[in-house]
Structures are given as structure tokens and as C-alpha cells.
Amino acid sequence: MNPYCAFFGFKSEPFTSEISSKNLLKLPSMVSVKERFDYVMSGGVLVITGEVGSGKSTSLRWSQNQFHPSQHLFLNITATGGSLIEFYRQLCWDLEIVVQTGSRAGILKGFKSTIREIAATKKQKITVVVDESHLLRIEVFAELHTLTQFDNDSKNLFSLVLAGQPNLIEKLTYRSSAPLASRVVARTHLSHLNQDQMAVYLEHHLTIAGIKKQLFSDQAITAIYQGSAGILRKANFLARGGLVAAATEKEQVVSPDHIRLASTKLL
Ligand SMILES: Nc1ncnc2c1ncn2[C@@H]1O[C@H](COP(=O)(O)OP(=O)(O)OP(=O)(O)O)[C@@H](O)[C@H]1O
Ligand SMILES: [Mg+2]
Incomplete structure (x- = not known):
């Protein structure tokens, strides 16, 4: 153990990032994220912003742990600056879908049919959670809404949570992001x-x-x-x-x- 830990008598290293969900402090900002998760479960897009190190990823993890795994399926993705097709591939990996096509439409079709199957057979609510969303390319924002569309938007088979640094909001105000922005039903900013x-x-x-x-x-x-x-x-x-x-x-x-x-x- 680090000498300063021994000096004070710590049982484990303090102020680390590895805190189990049960040991987290129930901060108001974290509770506010969970409340918005509740709200977005019936469909739509939730946007969470916060400065670097403000607790976004921790709040996402804690909020998800508050739901029963038999009723909820969370697909967690860490965004990159990659193309739309790479984003779809990340989603498919999470669902263990074997991608046999290089076409965007083909991958999307495979993803949607798996989502339909999970919703119908396991009766789980599905939520795609994208951390570091501010890194997504503008062209990804422009098409992301098509992911949530089932039967011309008549069915809400899953919800989308976008978390990222404050410039995420700026990306959502781009004209090309308008279809996605119009589906945002809740939003919160993690305050200091x-x-x-x-x-x-x-x-x-x-x-x-x-x-x-x-x-x-x-x-x-x-x-x-x-x-x-x-x-x-x-x-x-x-x-x-x-x-x-x-x-x-x-x-x-x-x-x-x-x-x-x-x-x-x-x-
Ligand atoms: N509820 C909490 N209780 C105790 N500690 C917390 C809590 N939330 C966050 N922390 C502490 O703050 C640190 C930073 O949190 P976190 O990694 O979630 O921030 P972030 O906003 O995702 O950062 P980044 O922008 O770099 O991704 C954590 O490693 C943890 O030590
Ligand atoms: Mg983080």
C-alpha cells in the first residue's frame, strides 16, 4: 500500500475511480440522471452533459444499476470519432450480432431485427447508452434518429441516451441534427x-x-x-x-x- 495510506491508516486507496455502485455518494446530479432515465424509458432521446470529470460515466453506471436486468437491457457504447458504419458495428458487437455485410442498410436491418426479437421474446426495455457522445461526427448525428425509428416511428422499441461534454448541445443544434434533436424528451446538465x-x-x-x-x-x-x-x-x-x-x-x-x-x- 502507498506510504501515505499506511500513515493515515486507510484500508484502501482513497479518491479512486474504482468505486462500486453501492459505495457511491447519492449526489443530486446523479439522482437527476436516474429520474430522466425513468422518463426516457417509454421512448425518445435523453441528453446528459457535464464538464470533464463531473461524474457523467459514474451517473450512467449507477442509474443503470437501479433497473432490474430481467426487465431492462442496456447497450453501452463509448463513442469515437469514427464513421456511422463503425458506430453501427459497435452496437452490433454489443448485441453479439455477426455482421456479414459491409453495407450500412444491411447492418441497420440486422440490428433492428434483433431489437424486435428481444422486445418480443424477452420483453425487455432496450436502452442504447452512448458515453462521450460529443465525439460523434456530425454525419452520425444526422442519421442517428433512423436507428430509433421502427415502423415509421409508430413503435418505441428502444430509447437512446447521449452523454457527453457541453459541446454535445452545440452539435445537436446543427441543422442536420434537427431530426435527432426533435426526439429529445429530457435533458440534464451535471452541476458542480x-x-x-x-x-x-x-x-x-x-x-x-x-x-x-x-x-x-x-x-x-x-x-x-x-x-x-x-x-x-x-x-x-x-x-x-x-x-x-x-x-x-x-x-x-x-x-x-x-x-x-x-x-x-x-x-
Ligand atoms: N456519486 C459519486 N460518489 C463518489 N464519487 C464519485 C461519484 N461520481 C463521481 N465520482 C468520482 O468522480 C470521478 C469522475 O467521475 P466520472 O469518471 O464519472 O466523470 P466523467 O464526467 O465521466 O468524466 P469524463 O468527462 O472524463 O469522462 C470518479 O472517478 C469518482 O472518483
Ligand atoms: Mg466519463
């Missing part, structure tokens, strides 16, 4: 934490790593809040850096100076 929430967030991470007391002084919490602008991954970085700096000086409480030292290493 306020100072009180930051104190709770830091304490939560300490607790799941095995420490039940606040190791950050009030001023250190303020320094983390200001230095991270309330963004979770930046806060993790500053908090961990502050703990390392305090341990190096054999101090049991993290001070704002320790956070300042950590912030000099933040890109």
Missing part, C-alpha cells in the same frame, strides 16, 4: 458541487477507504472547493495530493498549504 456538498463528498471518500473522521481542515476543504471549481475528478486529485503532502510532513490534518502544493501538480 457547492462548498457544503464538497465537504460531504470528501468525507464520503475517506469513509469508503476506511477512515471515519474528517482529515481535511475547513480551510483545506475551501481550497479544494476553489481549486476544483466543484468538479469531482479535480477534487479527487487535490484531496489525494493534499493527503500525500500532509503525510510527508507527518501531519494528521490536511491544511490549505498541502492543497496548494498539490495544485501545483494539477495540469
Whole structure:
């Protein structure tokens, strides 16, 4: 274990990205994402935006875990800057569809018939979740709505969730994205934490790593809040850096100076 962890008596490394769903803090932004998942289950498109490191992927994972797997099927894709055909192929891989054709129409047909079959036989609600959607090419946005169309839009066989950085909204305002944008039924933006929430967030991470007391002084919490602008991954970085700096000086409480030292290493 890292020497600073031993110094403070952590049972596991604090402020990591590997947190099980049950150990996540029920942040208002995460709950808001789940509520919108509920809403979009009856069809349509949900758009989730947030700055880098604001908790988008974590909220997607947690929200999906709140649904029963016998009733819901989630297809998770991480978008790339690839072509539409590559996007369709990613979807087919997730559904274990063997793609025997190189044509766009052929792949789409195979995908839709599998979706129909799952909806009819397993009676599961299907949701395609695309993380990092801001990376999708404009030409993909222009055609994405055709994916959700079944029997000329008379059937809602699945829902689409698009999550990404704030410029995702800009891509949706392009004229060519209008058919997709018109199918958006819900939207949410992951807000940054306020100072009180930051104190709770830091304490939560300490607790799941095995420490039940606040190791950050009030001023250190303020320094983390200001230095991270309330963004979770930046806060993790500053908090961990502050703990390392305090341990190096054999101090049991993290001070704002320790956070300042950590912030000099933040890109
Ligand atoms: N509810 C939560 N409880 C505790 N920690 C959380 C929670 N949500 C996010 N985090 C922490 O914040 C980190 C960043 O979250 P996440 O990776 O979900 O952000 P993101 O918005 O998807 O980032 P990116 O834009 O880089 O993809 C996580 O690794 C985790 O440590
Ligand atoms: Mg992410």
C-alpha cells in the first residue's frame, strides 16, 4: 500500500475511480440522471452533459444499476470519432450480432431485427447508452434518429441516451441534427458541487477507504472547493495530493498549504 495510506491508516486507496455502485455518494446530479432515465424509458432521446470529470460515466453506471436486468437491457457504447458504419458495428458487437455485410442498410436491418426479437421474446426495455457522445461526427448525428425509428416511428422499441461534454448541445443544434434533436424528451446538465456538498463528498471518500473522521481542515476543504471549481475528478486529485503532502510532513490534518502544493501538480 502507498506510504501515505499506511500513515493515515486507510484500508484502501482513497479518491479512486474504482468505486462500486453501492459505495457511491447519492449526489443530486446523479439522482437527476436516474429520474430522466425513468422518463426516457417509454421512448425518445435523453441528453446528459457535464464538464470533464463531473461524474457523467459514474451517473450512467449507477442509474443503470437501479433497473432490474430481467426487465431492462442496456447497450453501452463509448463513442469515437469514427464513421456511422463503425458506430453501427459497435452496437452490433454489443448485441453479439455477426455482421456479414459491409453495407450500412444491411447492418441497420440486422440490428433492428434483433431489437424486435428481444422486445418480443424477452420483453425487455432496450436502452442504447452512448458515453462521450460529443465525439460523434456530425454525419452520425444526422442519421442517428433512423436507428430509433421502427415502423415509421409508430413503435418505441428502444430509447437512446447521449452523454457527453457541453459541446454535445452545440452539435445537436446543427441543422442536420434537427431530426435527432426533435426526439429529445429530457435533458440534464451535471452541476458542480457547492462548498457544503464538497465537504460531504470528501468525507464520503475517506469513509469508503476506511477512515471515519474528517482529515481535511475547513480551510483545506475551501481550497479544494476553489481549486476544483466543484468538479469531482479535480477534487479527487487535490484531496489525494493534499493527503500525500500532509503525510510527508507527518501531519494528521490536511491544511490549505498541502492543497496548494498539490495544485501545483494539477495540469
Ligand atoms: N456519486 C459519486 N460518489 C463518489 N464519487 C464519485 C461519484 N461520481 C463521481 N465520482 C468520482 O468522480 C470521478 C469522475 O467521475 P466520472 O469518471 O464519472 O466523470 P466523467 O464526467 O465521466 O468524466 P469524463 O468527462 O472524463 O469522462 C470518479 O472517478 C469518482 O472518483
Ligand atoms: Mg466519463
